[in-house]
Amino acid sequence: MNAHTLQGFFAMGGYAAYVWPAYAVFFLVLIADTIAPRLRRRRVLRELRARLARQSVRQDRARQDQARDRPNGQSILTPPSP
């Protein structure tokens, strides 16, 4: 660095108006690129949990119906085969 002061560093030899915006664009775009998938991951997991919750409610209801309709019968909700 030719300029030995902090002011000289920020002045960039008169090209500050070009150099610093270039670096700003570089970092802002990459920060946006980092944040976007983070938010998407949160949304995907939230939707997944909502779906799982709905499924478990439905399964509970089916189990109750089955217990009422055929107390000694074979389960219609067979566990998934291994």
Place this chain on the structure above:
Amino acid sequence: MSNWIPLWLHKLGSPPTFYRFAGAVRPWAMALAFLFGAVALYGGLVLAPADYQQGEAYRIIFIHVPSAWMSMFIYAVMGVAAFIALVWRIKLAEVVAMESAPIGAAFTFITLVTGSLWGKPMWGTWWTWDARLTSELVLLFLYLGVIGLYHAFEDRRQGARAAAFLAIIGIINVPIVHFSVNWWNTLHQGSTINLFGQSKISWDMLWPLLCMMLATKFYYIASLFRRVRTDLLALEGGKDWVRRIAESEAGQ
């Protein structure tokens, strides 16, 4: 010869295995990106001397050139992944191709904007329809086309196949971008860095540039892996391994 390498690759191609692998690698890649990036910034902005022709304005090179390399490198990765996805129908290859596109578009955008900010003081214009600049702009449109086509379909995998086809056709543009400065008369300067032979740049300026190149490579790995992990969760939503992750990360 043992065949553990193809076996390992085969296993890595399965979504739950890759999800775990990417999760383990990603933080390290991000840390290396920060480390090399910080060193490159210090070397480029503070230690490197001013250019005898361009003064301090040339310092844009330390982000412009690595971004330009990444814009082409990521397109090549996307093209290869798209080819694998179309031929062997591997889900992971589809995801890698589709999730590379936004990162590539980001680097192409950075290349165009920083190039414009560099061109104004050096050439006296923000933009000119010259071979290098125009082909780089076409590269941005190709990335945006791939992203748009992917999201235009209701069915994700159908969209991925259509977009993969476009990505493969677009590969033709990558050598055009690279060789444009040799093939046509252009305002843009020729290559500064030469893999085979003498580079036209002093070591003081070269090492920060190479450091930033490494930083952007590691950044790409980190960003890609984060995106791929999320995409795999969305694509495999009904599977047991995803259910376990959704339940265990309930608070987050």
